[in-house]
Structures are given as structure tokens and as C-alpha cells.
Amino acid sequence: MKRLFLLAIMIFIFLLKPESRELQVTFLNVGEGDSILIESPFGQNILIDGGPDEDVVRKLGEALPFWERKIDLLILTHPHSDHITGLNSVLERFYVDRVLYTGVEDSLPAYDDFLKIIEDKNILISKVGGFKSIEMGKDCSLKIIYPLNDISGKSFDNLNNSSIVSKLDCANKTFLFTGDIEKEAEEAILISGINIKSDVLKVAHHGSDTSNTEEFLNFVSPELAVIQSGEGNSFGHPSLRIVKRLERKGVQVLRNDIEGTIELTYKIN
Ligand SMILES: [Zn+2]
Numbered sequence: 001m002k003r004l005f006l007l008a009i010m011i012f013i014f015l016l017k018p019e020s021r022e023l024q025v026t027f028l029n030v031g032e033g034d035s036i037l038i039e040s041p042f043g044q045n046i047l048i049d050g051g052p053d054e055d056v057v058r059k060l061g062e063a064l065p066f067w068e069r070k071i072d073l074l075i076l077t078h079p080h081s082d083h084i085t086g087l088n089s090v091l092e093r094f095y096v097d098r099v100l101y102t103g104v105e106d107s108l109p110a111y112d113d114f115l116k117i118i119e120d121k122n123i124l125i126s127k128v129g130g131f132k133s134i135e136m137g138k139d140c141s142l143k144i145i146y147p148l149n150d151i152s153g154k155s156f157d158n159l160n161n162s163s164i165v166s167k168l169d170c171a172n173k174t175f176l177f178t179g180d181i182e183k184e185a186e187e188a189i190l191i192s193g194i195n196i197k198s199d200v201l202k203v204a205h206h207g208s209d210t211s212n213t214e215e216f217l218n219f220v221s222p223e224l225a226v227i228q229s230g231e232g233n234s235f236g237h238p239s240l241r242i243v244k245r246l247e248r249k250g251v252q253v254l255r256n257d258i259e260g261t262i263e264l265t266y267k268i269n
Contacts, residue, residue: 200264
């Protein structure tokens with residue numbers, strides 16, 4: 001009887017023991033486009049971009065537990081179809097708490113749809129321009145580091161350079177998410193003096209050679225670089241020159257077009 005009692009106590013203690021927490025960053029294989037899911041150790045889900053079509057809903061379903069239909073923060077880096085179109089399906093099918101975007105001007109129909117769905121569903125939406133830190137819990141934050149200033153209502157000749165760039169600092173790991181910025185934006189970030197050193201780099205603009213300058217990569221100095229490009233895409237992404245440039249620096253390169261969805265998990269004790 002006494003033994004049974006002790007066993008019951010031990011099972012009770014085991015069940016009470018908190019699970020070791022994890023940070024998961026998943027680079028969803030959405031074809032030619034970007035979509036990154038951050039699952040923080042504190043339970044928040046952040047989605048950066050949604051790829052070119054509704055396939056992101058299925059990919060999110062595979063990455064998240066089956067009961068999880070909540071995105072705490074959805075970030076649109078810039079309104080190009082390979083980043084925004086899938087977000088519209090996510091906004092329709094998931095419970096989205098908050099949206100962050102730059103408010104840049106563009107006439108893409110999917111951008112109108114994006115803003116309309118958000119308005120219809122009464123979702124909180126904020127424009128970001130200039131530094132902003134989103135705190136998620138102890139030693140865990142997402143910092144918006146670019147655009148450097150408010151660009152709301154402005155139009156860009158090259159929308160890629162309006163992309164939101166953010167840095168995740170969590171579980172003693174740092175990640176730089178660069179959207180589709182090109183050389184000009186990379187230069188502006190370097191001149192600003194912001195610390196972009198990161199363990200993991202989401203390679204800018206699907207590994208294009210109009211981005212990812214030698215100097216920018218030297219400052220980021222990642223251990224691991226992830227390229228979000230679609231298998232057999234017509235743009236020739238990623239550029240072989242950029243892949244070689246990263247490899248010459250001793251950076252491990254992972255690509256969605258080769259590996260499929262890439263999931264990085266870090267345990268926190
Ligand atoms: Zn893109």
C-alpha cells in the first residue's frame with residue numbers, strides 16, 4: 001500500500017515537471033517565396049510572410065500541433081506576390097492576433113485583399129518604420145531593424161528594398177530575417193551601424209546576386225544560411241555565385257528547393 005502511494009506521488013511529480021522549453025524556427029517549403037514560422041519558448045507563434053499561394057496553410061498545418069490555429073503576430077515584409085498571397089489564406093483560415101507591415105504604397109490586388117481581410121476581421125494592424133523591439137519573454141525578442149524610417153504611404157521603384165528586416169534574439173541564438181532586400185538596403189543597414197551579427201541568416205531575396213554582398217555577409221557572419229527558393233524556379237534562384245560566396249566563408253547552406261521544409265529546434269533549460 002505504502003509502495004503504491006509512493007508510486008502515485010512519483011507519477012504526480014513527473015506530470016507536474018515543466019517540459020523543457022524550445023524555440024523552433026521553421027522555414028516552410030512554399031515554393032518560390034518566403035514563409036518563416038517562429039514558435040517561441042513562451043508559446044507565441046510568429047509568421048513572417050506566406051509564400052505565393054494557399055499551400056502555406058497546409059505547410060503550417062504540418063509544422064504546428066493539430067489543435068493550434070493561432071498566429072500571435074503576422075509580419076508582411078513587403079507586398080510582392082511571393083510573400084503576401086499565402087498570407088491572405090492564413091488570415092482567412094487562422095486566428096491572427098496582430099499584423100505588422102510597413103504601409104508602403106503598391107497597387108498589387110493581393111495587397112488590397114490583405115488590407116480588406118484585416119479590416120473585415122477587425123484584426124489589429126500596425127505600421128512599422130524605425131527600430132522596434134517585440135518582447136516575447138525572458139531573453140527572447142524580435143527586433144525590427146529595417147526600414148530605418150517610416151515609409152508608410154511611400155512608393156518604391158524597387159519594393160524589395162522596402163522589406164522589413166528583423167533580428168530574433170532568443171535561446172542564446174540570433175537569426176536575421178532579411179525579406180528581399182537588395183544591395184542598397186544592405187548598405188543602408190551597414191551604414192546605420194546596427195548590430196546584424198547573427199548565428200542564422202535567412203539569405204536575402206531567395207539567394208539572388210543583387211543582394212548578399214561580401215561586406216554584408218561578413219558583418220552577419222552566420223554559421224548557417226537558409227535560402228528560401230522554389231525547386232525549378234524560373235528566376236535562377238539561388239545564384240550559384242552567392243551559394244559559393246557563403247560556402248567560401250565556411251557557412252553551412254540549407255535550401256528549401258533541396259531539403260524541403262527546414263525546421264531548426266533549440267532547447268532551453
Ligand atoms: Zn521574394
